[in-house]
Amino acid sequence: MIRTNVDRVFRSIVAQNALHNLNSIPHSDVFYKEMESLYGLTKSELDIIISILRESHKILVMEISREDKNRKLEKVLGYVDADLVTLQKLKDVFHRALSDDYEKENGKKKTAHQIIRELIPRLQYINHTPLGRVLNKAIMLDEYIHMLEKDYKEYTEEWKDDNIQIQLDINSELLRDFTDKKKQEVPAEEDEPVQKPKAAYVRAVDTPQHREYLEQVSSGSVNKLLQIYGVDFFFRVNLRKCNFDFISQALDTGVIDRKKDLMDLKEMLKTIKGNIGSDAELEKHYDEIMSLDRKISRLISFSSK
Incomplete structure (x- = not known):
């Protein structure tokens, strides 16, 4: 249960980082409330979990x-996820935002680096303003990228895995005490209110077309499925059913190689990544989702169509 909670918090951070917009970096004041609401974690538990993730360089x-x-x-x-690719993408987002915000406030267009040099002496005074927060993020993301490039050995997956186990061993007893205390405080169960049935809606996986598709899966090749049902339907059905490995295998065959199709798939997967922290089923497929996302990025970079 302790490892599960640590993984949940980490995946929630990764999922939010993957939004690639101005909300991509979780803020402690909001994030703690979300984790309490979703997983029942107290502030004390979250303080320890964040410490575990930080000390293990996750x-x-x-x-x-x-x-x-x-x-x-x-x-x-x-x-922020201690991953160089993630940091570089976030840097692009916040450098662009810094340049745009500065232009709105001052009527001048400058690069992010010019703005950082100009505003650093005033940072303590604009700290709590929207521009100050964007500036701080832009500065820190720059510093983190340099740090990871310099001390890359301490940010490999092997190093992280070894050290998170050490941190879990050190903190497990304390976290277990919090869990036991919460169990003792749980009130007697009350009768659950009768829930009204939800209005029915039709999904791609509920249609006659989907039933035909399932019959074709067992008897036909991916190429045939794509010819009959189209790339978009193929993506949506398999993403809905969490068939991430199947999509990955389909990409390996080279049948899906149009840049537009790959970009569409990346957008669909982006939405899924954003839901990982609040969907238990998606959490089980975390590694497959991230592996598929990396594969799509590689294919897009090599695609000329």
Whole structure:
């Protein structure tokens, strides 16, 4: 259960990082509430879990804005997957946002690096403003990329796996105490309210076309399925059924090689990645989803169609 909770928190961070927009970095004030709501984790448990992930180099923790007691503002931290590709994508997002926000406020177009040099001396004064937060993220993402490139051996998957086990061993007893305490505090079960049946809706997997598709899967090749049902339907049905490995195998055959189809699939998978933290079924397929996402990115970079 302890490892499960650590994995849940980590995957929630990875899923949010994968949004590739201004909400891609979870903020501690909101993230803690979400984790409590989704998984019943207390602040004390989350403090330990975040520490485990940070010390094992699974995540990086940045200070987005400092505590300001005079204005009754709490410190806000941000969480990022310690993965070079993720960091580079987030850097692009926040450098672009910094340039756009600066232009809106000052009427001048400058590069992110020019803005960083100009605003760093004023950072403590604009710390809690929208521009200040974007600036802080842009600066920290730059620093993290340099750190991972310099100390890359400490950010390999092998290093992380070895060290997360050490951190789990160190903290397991403390986390177990929190779990036991919560069990003792659980009130007697009450009768569950009768839920009204939900309105029926038709999904791709519920249609006659889908039943025909299933018959073809056992008897025909991927190429034949694509000719009959089309790439879009093939993607949607298999994503809905969590057949991520099957899609990966289909990509390996080379039948699906149009850049547009690959880009469409990447967009569909992006939505799925964003739901990992709140969908138990998707969590089981986390490794397959991330592997498929990396494969799609490679194929897009080599595709000329």
